[in-house]
Amino acid sequence: MARIVMKFGGTSVADLDCIRNVAQRVKKETANNNQVVVFVSAMAGTTDQLVKWVEQISPLNDAREYDMVVSSGEQITAGLLALALQDSGVPARSWLGWQIPFKTNKMHGAARIDKIGTDEITKRLEEGTVCVIAGFQGISDDNRITTLGRGGTDTSAVALAAALNADRCDIYTDVEGVYTADPRIVPKAQKLDKITYEEMLELASLGAKILQTRSVAMAMSHKVRVQVLSSFTNKPGTMVVDEDEIVEKQIVSGITYAKDEAKVTLVGVHNTPGIASEVFILLADGNINVDMIIQNETQDGKKTDLTFTVAEKDLGKAQNILKSATNIHHEAIITDKNVAKISVIGVGMRSHAGVAASMFKTLADKRINIQVISTSEIKISVLIDAEYTELAVRALHTTYGLDAQ
Amino acid sequence: MARIVMKFGGTSVADLDCIRNVAQRVKKETANNNQVVVFVSAMAGTTDQLVKWVEQISPLNDAREYDMVVSSGEQITAGLLALALQDSGVPARSWLGWQIPFKTNKMHGAARIDKIGTDEITKRLEEGTVCVIAGFQGISDDNRITTLGRGGTDTSAVALAAALNADRCDIYTDVEGVYTADPRIVPKAQKLDKITYEEMLELASLGAKILQTRSVAMAMSHKVRVQVLSSFTNKPGTMVVDEDEIVEKQIVSGITYAKDEAKVTLVGVHNTPGIASEVFILLADGNINVDMIIQNETQDGKKTDLTFTVAEKDLGKAQNILKSATNIHHEAIITDKNVAKISVIGVGMRSHAGVAASMFKTLADKRINIQVISTSEIKISVLIDAEYTELAVRALHTTYGLDAQ
Numbered sequence: 159m160a161r162i163v164m165k166f167g168g169t170s171v172a173d174l175d176c177i178r179n180v181a182q183r184v185k186k187e188t189a190n191n192n193q194v195v196v197f198v199s200a201m202a203g204t205t206d207q208l209v210k211w212v213e214q215i216s217p218l219n220d221a222r223e224y225d226m227v228v229s230s231g232e233q234i235t236a237g238l239l240a241l242a243l244q245d246s247g248v249p250a251r252s253w254l255g256w257q258i259p260f261k262t263n264k265m266h267g268a269a270r271i272d273k274i275g276t277d278e279i280t281k282r283l284e285e286g287t288v289c290v291i292a293g294f295q296g297i298s299d300d301n302r303i304t305t306l307g308r309g310g311t312d313t314s315a316v317a318l319a320a321a322l323n324a325d326r327c328d329i330y331t332d333v334e335g336v337y338t339a340d341p342r343i344v345p346k347a348q349k350l351d352k353i354t355y356e357e358m359l360e361l362a363s364l365g366a367k368i369l370q371t372r373s374v375a376m377a378m379s380h381k382v383r384v385q386v387l388s389s390f391t392n393k394p395g396t397m398v399v400d401e402d403e404i405v406e407k408q409i410v411s412g413i414t415y416a417k418d419e420a421k422v423t424l425v426g427v428h429n430t431p432g433i434a435s436e437v438f439i440l441l442a443d444g445n446i447n448v449d450m451i452i453q454n455e456t457q458d459g460k461k462t463d464l465t466f467t468v469a470e471k472d473l474g475k476a477q478n479i480l481k482s483a484t485n486i487h488h489e490a491i492i493t494d495k496n497v498a499k500i501s502v503i504g505v506g507m508r509s510h511a512g513v514a515a516s517m518f519k520t521l522a523d524k525r526i527n528i529q530v531i532s533t534s535e536i537k538i539s540v541l542i543d544a545e546y547t548e549l550a551v552r553a554l555h556t557t558y559g560l561d562a563q
Numbered sequence: 564m565a566r567i568v569m570k571f572g573g574t575s576v577a578d579l580d581c582i583r584n585v586a587q588r589v590k591k592e593t594a595n596n597n598q599v600v601v602f603v604s605a606m607a608g609t610t611d612q613l614v615k616w617v618e619q620i621s622p623l624n625d626a627r628e629y630d631m632v633v634s635s636g637e638q639i640t641a642g643l644l645a646l647a648l649q650d651s652g653v654p655a656r657s658w659l660g661w662q663i664p665f666k667t668n669k670m671h672g673a674a675r676i677d678k679i680g681t682d683e684i685t686k687r688l689e690e691g692t693v694c695v696i697a698g699f700q701g702i703s704d705d706n707r708i709t710t711l712g713r714g715g716t717d718t719s720a721v722a723l724a725a726a727l728n729a730d731r732c733d734i735y736t737d738v739e740g741v742y743t744a745d746p747r748i749v750p751k752a753q754k755l756d757k758i759t760y761e762e763m764l765e766l767a768s769l770g771a772k773i774l775q776t777r778s779v780a781m782a783m784s785h786k787v788r789v790q791v792l793s794s795f796t797n798k799p800g801t802m803v804v805d806e807d808e809i810v811e812k813q814i815v816s817g818i819t820y821a822k823d824e825a826k827v828t829l830v831g832v833h834n835t836p837g838i839a840s841e842v843f844i845l846l847a848d849g850n851i852n853v854d855m856i857i858q859n860e861t862q863d864g865k866k867t868d869l870t871f872t873v874a875e876k877d878l879g880k881a882q883n884i885l886k887s888a889t890n891i892h893h894e895a896i897i898t899d900k901n902v903a904k905i906s907v908i909g910v911g912m913r914s915h916a917g918v919a920a921s922m923f924k925t926l927a928d929k930r931i932n933i934q935v936i937s938t939s940e941i942k943i944s945v946l947i948d949a950e951y952t953e954l955a956v957r958a959l960h961t962t963y964g965l966d967a968q
Binding site: 177217220223227229245251256301 | 582617624632638
């Protein structure tokens with residue numbers, strides 16, 4: 159007997175047939191004598207519709223009311239799944255975030271979980287009831303509904319898996335697992351059987367929309383065994399596990415790309431100490447995340463060009479902040495949306511030299527110019543002209559020996 | 564300064580434009596320096612959709628999960644209306660049933676309100692905040708969402724109006740008030756300025772879908788001044804008030820009809836004492852409400868025909884119960900769905916004789932056969948062949964002097 163948390167995303171509960179299909183998967187787990195908690199998202203498209211209504215009725219909307227409206231989508235699927243389970247003979251009951259409760263802070267729209275009540279769920283699991291829980295939501299100290307941000311149901315599931323000491327947290331989605339690269343542009347991409355938390359965290363932050371970044375960080379810190387798999391096939395997925403569990407480590411596990419960044423260059427900035435920090439403090443105050451940064455001195459050393467990337471959606475805001483910052487003297491602001499960030503990820507890099515060198519050589523061979531470079535312990539990212547994205551990803555996939563035979 | 568509870572039904576909040584319109588009406592009340600609580604239903608069609616999903620996914624659905632799913636509709640409109648109010652400069656906040664709380668019993672799907680918390684709402688009203696509350700829902704002792712039954716938002720509104728000692732409870736709907744008869748079949752029907760609680764209660768029970776019956780009973784017992792009016796025009800509606808407030812009472816205030824009943828006749832029942840009670844106890848155990856009843860002895864007094872009406876939707880169930888009741892000897896069961904109940908209502912009847920006589924004469928003049936008669940202190944109902952419905956209602960409307968000039 160195992161204790162399993164299952165999570166089904168919006169496409170897995172898109173309509174009544176999908177919900178019935180989910181009920182059958184859950185039933186299979188209970189037939190194996192497992193204790194099962196199920197988290198559901200809203201039916202595909204529902205949350206988008208609710209967010210649209212909120213934005214249309216009040217462009218500068220109050221986050222507390224935003225949470226009131228958008229949390230309703232999960233409530234519908236939780237109730238419907240409990241009914242589908244009951245209808246197929248499985249004892250089931252549904253709960254909302256406030257009923258568990260998932261206690262969160264008051265950061266409406268992006269709340270963080272403080273504490274989870276497990277008494278009732280534990281009791282119900284021991285009675286043999288499947289516990290269906292509306293994901294993505296919690297309750298603040300002042301008794302208001304909070305939501306955890308888009309993709310938050312992943313975090314709900316992993317958090318409860320940690321609190322319940324679950325044997326596994328299965329995240330069902332519309333892909334079969336984690337791939338060495340996006341199969342839509344790399345036909346030879348392969349599904350990974352296992353991936354480490356660290357690698358998954360990089361993948362999630364780099365925009366591979368498989369798991370919410372926070373859920374991976376939480377799984378890593380609580381050592382929750384997470385599996386990513388498809389609700390539409392019966393194949394095993396990708397296990398996200400501790401590094402120790404992977405005996406034969408690949409040097410590189412995956413290649414990702416992201417086209418939603420934009421490059422900003424502040425030309426001819428006065429090269430005085432602290433100028434970079436002034437720029438980035440201003441942007442941080444404006445809630446703008448800066449990703450890659452490089453600084454080049456001019457030959458005389460008096461001026462410098464400062465280049466960095468921000469999310470494309472924040473570009474206008476960043477420009478406005480910089481233009482109105484009278485204390486930062488510069489000659490011009492050059493921006494470029496037409497860039498892509500290509501990343502090579504692998505925990506094996508730690509013990510293997512030459513990964514960066516072969517990345518740069520591969521790109522040079524294809525005559526792709528590298529604009530910016532940034533690295534972490536297990537990742538190398540480069541910024542290139544967006545039109546070379548697919549070419550670069552495929553070439554690197556081959557270089558690191560990831561192509562399927 | 565007055566304290567006002569406003570309630571808007573599904574057609575009044577059907578889309579974002581309707582919700583903005585509601586916000587403007589609420590704003591007008593606050594501009595008059597009034598304290599305002601607003602109850603909202605789900606957007607028109609939403610509850611029907613949710614109920615359909617529930618019934619499709621689990622025909623014998625668990626009422627606790629039914630309540631989980633269907634209560635989500637009001638949550639959306641409550642949040643959206645709070646946002647619309649904030650957007651037009653009115654301080655507003657939304658609450659769900661469990662947050663107030665509306666404590667109810669555990670009769671899921673048709674819960675009754677036990678107690679309402681008023682501390683937070685009173686505080687917020689005094690601060691000048693408009694309190695928007697999701698109607699139709701509450702919370703049981705075991706922390707589960709309950710719903711009050713279709714039309715339950717009327718009851719939520721009247722109940723809180725009573726608890727808050729509100730000066731008025733305005734029920735906004737898609738008609739301009741209470742009419743002397745259905746204007747769709749009686750072109751000369753007139754809107755009533757005032758109607759008594761007793762009359763309104765009869766109207767609601769007889770199927771005039773203006774107010775939920777329970778809300779009227781509650782208004783009557785707590786003397787809540789209820790107004791029924793349209794959210795699409797700016798005309799005054801119909802005030803539902805105590806009999807003392809109406810100086811010049813009409814003998815008859817309104818004529819109603821209902822086509823959703825069916826007639827059942829048990830032919831040749833053994834005429835032994837207690838046989839009728841046996842029949843009706845069986846039906847009550849099956850949760851079937853019986854409306855009109857007549858019993859005719861045969862000439863020898865040994866057998867009797869027992870005729871009664873039930874809701875058309877319960878007819879099949881009633882037949883099954885009677886067929887399997889081996890202790891009730893009868894020769895045949897005859898049923899007829901093709902009947903209509905026509906009712907004449909008015910508190911003035913108490914002091915005026917001859918109302919029934921003129922009703923029967925009017926129908927006889929039109930050659931309409933009366934199948935069953937039932938009366939209360941302020942109402943006379945007859946069952947007739949359904950195809951005479953419109954003819955009967957118009958003729959009675961003229962007889963009692965209700966036609967508009």
